[in-house]
Amino acid sequence: NAGVTQTPKFQVLKTGQSMTLQCAQDMNHNSMYWYRQDPGMGLRLIYYSASEGTTDKGEVPNGYNVSRLNKREFSLRLESAAPSQTSVYFCASSTGQSNQPQHFGDGTRLSIL
């Protein structure tokens, strides 16, 4: 049982380039999330998908777009990467019920030069 799988694990981009971070879960979870983690700032929610077919902005959505491709997959796209988007990105999933934990992937370490 893989849980939450993120690809790629590492990526280096130049300013202005675009890329898509992939996330897939095999736990039949309804809700999926994208966070970024920066030193001293904890985890900040970028976008989330409460259920298949819906997406909503989180705390820091600017510069990002998302797609809930199906129940399993939730992708995060950077259309024009900026150095401020250098971060570690985590995807997470949960059943969607408020008393349930979130399960995290291993993260994508993204550097933008």
Next chain:
Amino acid sequence: GQQVMQIPQYQHVQEGEDFTTYCNSSTTLSNIQWYKQRPGGHPVFLIQLVKSGEVKKQKRLTFQFGEAKKNSSLHITATQTTDVGTYFCAGRTGANNLFFGTGTRLTVIP
């Protein structure tokens, strides 16, 4: 907006000493969760607290939820090197999303 503050940001302890991290919210929480992230790893769920004044234990870890449901703490008794990592609290108001605290990075000196 909702904020969850966590202190201290860093803590270095000698192996065998106790450790405590504190979490404070600007708003009343419906529940609070705690996660541990090992160096280079991803956050892993530890526990959830729901009731006012609730106390839960997991071996050497004791979790408390304040009476007003605005603060929480995690206490580790007699730390071990396996306790190294960053501990995050994450609070929720109603059915809203989790707001993560800034985390406390624990270093245990053998």
